[in-house]
Amino acid sequence: QWTANLKKAAQQAKEFERKAGKSLKDTESNVTVHSKRSSAALGLFNSSLRQSQDTFKQWGQTAKRTSFIAGAGLAAGLAYATKEGIKHNAMMESNTIALKQFFGSTKRADKFLGDMFETAKRTPFQFEEIVSASRKFLAFGFTAKQTKESLDAVGNAVAALGGGADKIERITLALGQIKAKGRVQGQELLQLAEAGVPAYEILRRQLKLTREDVGRIGALGVPASKAIAALTRGMQENFGKAATAQSKSFSG
DSSP states (O other): OHHHHHHHHHHHHHHHHHHHHHHHHHHHHHHHHHHHHHHHHHHHHHHHHHHHHHHHHHHHHHHHHHHHHHHHHHHHHHHHHHHHHHHHHHHHHHHHHHHHHHHSSHHHHHHHHHHHHHHHHTSSSOHHHHHHHHHHHHHTTOOHHHHHHHHHHHHHHHHHHOOOHHHHHHHHHHHHHHHHHSBOOHHHHHHHHHTTOOHHHHHHHHTTOOHHHHHTHHHHTOBHHHHHHHHHHHHHHHHTTHHHHHHTSSOO
């Protein structure tokens, strides 16, 4: 009986050892699986972390480039504004010196330039173009008042007819030649007509002339002051506020 019990105990111990071994293998297998899963998760986390770091690094580089470009653009803008400011001041000083000979003083020349600046604001033309035309009028003997009135009329005419500095110059020259000759003649009226200004019709209407009178305008001896005043009024009536309207448009 004792032998049988010993044998039975030995079998139970062997079975326990077998089960314990199997349990240990299962535990090791589970640990291995979880370990692999944890390693994979950790690898994925590390990969995401590296991608985030790369993204932040790229953002930083982009921000630096953007800041550099913005800074360079601002510097270029300031440099251009400074250059244009110096250029404008030099131009104003040059014009003041040139106009002083017509007005006798810097103060009066500066006031006239201020008036020309306001005229330029009401037209689609550049300030330099307006000042250039005004200096020609003054050189031909126009007074400051006549110059302003003539420029307003010429500005409206050119704005309505289409054209720029070249057409302003042509009309200014024709009016100046009338002033220089002291009376109106057909040659200057033809120049105005070629520029698009209906000069013959304007004089006929403003001075109550017949078509025959206009055809021999040079023989009538119409004084320059009277003819220029009539042409100025006629251009204003014909072309109204075209310059002001165009200066407020997108293209102006």
